[in-house]
Amino acid sequence: MAAARRNRWRHALALVVLAGGLAACAPLKPTAAPSAAIETPGRDDAAAATAFTPKSEVAEVRLITAQTPAVRAYRKLGAADIYKAYPKRIYKGKIPPLVYAVVVVETDIDATGRVVDVNFSRIPSHAPEVPPLIAELIRKASPLANPGALGAHTYVDTWLWDKSGNFQLDSRTLGQRSR
Template structure:
């Protein structure tokens, strides 16, 4: 009886594995380039390859590779430099006014091509458009180097005052 139970369990596991193997909802349409993982990934991205004159197609990179995380720091750094008086100082309040997930399409030179949103706050419809304008004015963002043209994704934490922090650089949230 025990051997039969083991074979049934093995069959169920094999079926589930086969079903899951066919599912790939989070794979990017274009496979991201091989990213070399080094401690200086951010520094390497900062000293990006000189841009070419051809425009590369934008591709959404959904996985958070070290190179993508390093670029998020570079992109957010450019936005912070552009708006130093708009950065919320310290830890943000427990109930921030708006949380907006922003998808910024950039080319190989860092030029902003499009700003879209995968999360918009229904109670604060004015905030996404203000964010889009801030990003456009901060363009170009740093060149993405080996990542090439892609969609830079970051979450904006927007305070009622109009100041903000980006998730990639947040100082955290106060408990009260």
């Protein structure tokens, strides 16, 4: 008898928790647009439509293009254009084991290969002067290779920056020396 009573209490508690969880999710549902049959006295249609428009307070997030084989192939083309633009700035041979700065760069290009924006997902705290230099180099090398059917996208590459100011891009690096 006591076991049956405990089971009923557990079921009742589970239902309360479930109902509370569902009630908490209700504010996440989008607000439905007002029905055309509902009329608001003293308002015209435009005012009624804007009165029920949900406002988004979430900041827009940049989406990085998935690193598909086509995007990785384009990354090599873009790197080749940067190498062509700065042949004297390319670090010759294998990069030293302790490179001065490693910077992960997100380059937004349009459908013609023109650089639209340059962002960074990894910036070295000890070398804050490097990312602006990289952004300037990328913008001056614009337009990069035409992406063709790939179209406008964001591709990611890692810049390996030496103390001398020379660099290699991860997509075209010759590797790293052991010493």
